[in-house]
Amino acid sequence: MKSLEEIIEHVKSNHEKLRSYIAAGIDNGYNIVLVHLTGPGALQKPNLLGVTNPEFYNARRYKDKILAEFDSKPGQYTYGVMLGKQPGGFYLICIEIDIDNECKEIARQRIEEKLRKHGIHYYLESTNEGRYHIFINLDKLSEVIKKTTKLNINCDAIKYVGGKPVKGEIRILGTDGPHLRTVYNGITNN
Secondary structure, eight states, rough: OHHHHHHHHHHTTTTTHHHHHHHHHHHHHEEEEEESSTTTTTTEEETTTTOOGGGGTTTTHHHHHHHHHHHHSSTTTTEEEEEEEEETTTOOOOOOOOOOTHHHHHHHHHHHHHHHHHTTTOOEEETTTEEEEEEEEOOOOOOHHHHEEOOSSOOOEEEEETTEEEEEEEESEEEEEOOOEOOBBBBOOO
């Protein structure tokens, strides 16, 4: 896990590579969004370029502006993706495994087994806290998926907040509208 200073230095030294990832993501139909690396809410606060309602954000429409803003402030931004319906017409959802104890690996394994069993392609990444995001592209969202916001794996899931144990959870993000997820792999972790 990298410190915020290490993340900022990594983003500065890999500016052109990250810029190409942002451009490619937009070209491939994803709602890529810049994410602040500094200030309150670092790594969680998007720059929607003046759009006040995330449902109206469209990275394809703002591609030049996104890239110009990223170029104008090296080390100030990383990038993320707005979950939900994408400009490319598909849906991007994220299964967020927000657990720190042994249930984290049990959950990941069970979810990956189900996805493989049903032939669903996915992308797994580790977050800065060592938790997991599982990204899935779907052509459409069924009514069942739209209503599912949490998964239960029948395990005593714990996460730590400020060093104190609280109930961990597995959330499904992006089924009920836009939701920001910062891209972590290669930026905040190795």
